[in-house]
Amino acid sequence: MDSAVDLKCVDYAAGLDMLFNLSPDLLCHFSADGLIIKANCAFKDALGYADEDLLGRPFISLVHPDDVPETMEQYHALNRNETVLLFYNRYRCIDGEYKSLSWNATQLPDGTLYASARDISEIIKARRVKERAEERLRLSNERYKLVTAATKDVIWDWNLKNNRLKWGKSFESSFGYTEDIKNGPIDAWADHIHPDDKEYVLKSINAAINSKDVKFWREEYRYLKADNSVAFIIDQGYIIRNLDKKAIRMVGAMQDITELKEKELRIMKQNEQLMEIAQINSHEIRRPVASILGLMQLFDKELIKDSSLSELVKHLKTTTQELDAVIKRIIDKTAD
Incomplete structure (x- = not known):
C-alpha cells in the first residue's frame, strides 16, 4: 500500500x-x-x-x-x-x-x-517606438502652431476624400469668418471668392487636381471678407497623390496682398497722372513756346540797329530754346 x-x-x-x-x-x-x-x-x-x-x-x-x-x-x-x-x-x-x-x-x-x-521586450520596444512617434508628432504640431502664429499666411488643408477644408488659426483673424466656415466643406471657401474671379479660380484648381503630373497650384484672385470688404489673395498649394497619382489631399497657404495691391494701384494711378502731365507738356506748354520761337524768326537782324535791343532778342531766343529742351526732357522721362 x-x-x-x-x-x-x-x-x-x-x-x-x-x-x-x-x-x-x-x-x-x-x-x-x-x-x-x-x-x-x-x-x-x-x-x-x-x-x-x-x-x-x-x-x-x-x-x-x-x-x-x-x-x-x-x-x-x-x-x-x-x-x-x-x-x-x-x-x-x-x-x-x-x-x-x-x-x-x-x-x-x-x-x-x-x-x-x-x-514583454517587444511590447516595450513597440511602446517606445510609439512614444517616439508621438513625441515627433507633438514637436511637429508645435512647430506648425509656431509657424502659423509667426506668419500672416492662412494655412489650409483640403481632404479631397471627404471634400472638407481645414483652416489654420489665422483664417478667422484674416477674414473674420467663424468656426462654421473655418472647418467645413470646400464650398464654404468657394462661395466667398469674388463673383468675377470664381469661375476661373475653380477651373484652375480643378484642372491642377485632375492633371496627374501637376504637384503645385497657384492663383491670384479676390476674396470676400466677413465684413464685405475685398482682399486681394495669392493662393498656392501642394497636391498629394496616391500610388495611382490620384489627388487625395492638398495643403497650401493664402497670402493677403491687399496692401501691396493697393500700393500697386496707387503707383499705376500716379503713372497715369504723369502721362497726363506729359501730354500737357507736349501740347499745352510747348505750343506757346513753339509760337515764341516762330515769332523770333520774324525779327530782321538788319532792321535792329540798337545793340542792346539786339542782345535782348538774342537772349530771349536762347532762353526760349532752353525752356523747350527742358520740356522735351520731362516728356521723355515721363514716357520711360
Whole structure:
C-alpha cells in the first residue's frame, strides 16, 4: 500500500515537473536567500542559459544594474510573505543583451520563492517606438502652431476624400469668418471668392487636381471678407497623390496682398497722372513756346540797329530754346 502511494507521489511530482517545463511562461524557483533552485525550459530558452549556468546562482546577478534597487525591494517583500504582481525589470541574456520581463511572485510554505514571468521586450520596444512617434508628432504640431502664429499666411488643408477644408488659426483673424466656415466643406471657401474671379479660380484648381503630373497650384484672385470688404489673395498649394497619382489631399497657404495691391494701384494711378502731365507738356506748354520761337524768326537782324535791343532778342531766343529742351526732357522721362 505504501509503495502504491509512493508511486502516485512520484507520478504527481513528475506531472508537476512536466507542467513546469511545458509552461510558456518563464518559471523560476528560488531559495529564501535568492539562489536559483530550478528554471523551466521557457526561462532558459528566453535568456539562452543552460542549467549549469543558472542553478545555485543568485538571481540578482542577472538583473540589469539600474533595476537592482527596486528588484531587491520586491525580493524583501516576498520574504515578508507579500505577493508581487506585474513587477517589471530587465534580465541579462547569455549574449549580454537584456530582455524586459513582467513578474508575478510569491513565497511558498517552505520559505522558498516561486516566480513566473512573461517576456514583454517587444511590447516595450513597440511602446517606445510609439512614444517616439508621438513625441515627433507633438514637436511637429508645435512647430506648425509656431509657424502659423509667426506668419500672416492662412494655412489650409483640403481632404479631397471627404471634400472638407481645414483652416489654420489665422483664417478667422484674416477674414473674420467663424468656426462654421473655418472647418467645413470646400464650398464654404468657394462661395466667398469674388463673383468675377470664381469661375476661373475653380477651373484652375480643378484642372491642377485632375492633371496627374501637376504637384503645385497657384492663383491670384479676390476674396470676400466677413465684413464685405475685398482682399486681394495669392493662393498656392501642394497636391498629394496616391500610388495611382490620384489627388487625395492638398495643403497650401493664402497670402493677403491687399496692401501691396493697393500700393500697386496707387503707383499705376500716379503713372497715369504723369502721362497726363506729359501730354500737357507736349501740347499745352510747348505750343506757346513753339509760337515764341516762330515769332523770333520774324525779327530782321538788319532792321535792329540798337545793340542792346539786339542782345535782348538774342537772349530771349536762347532762353526760349532752353525752356523747350527742358520740356522735351520731362516728356521723355515721363514716357520711360
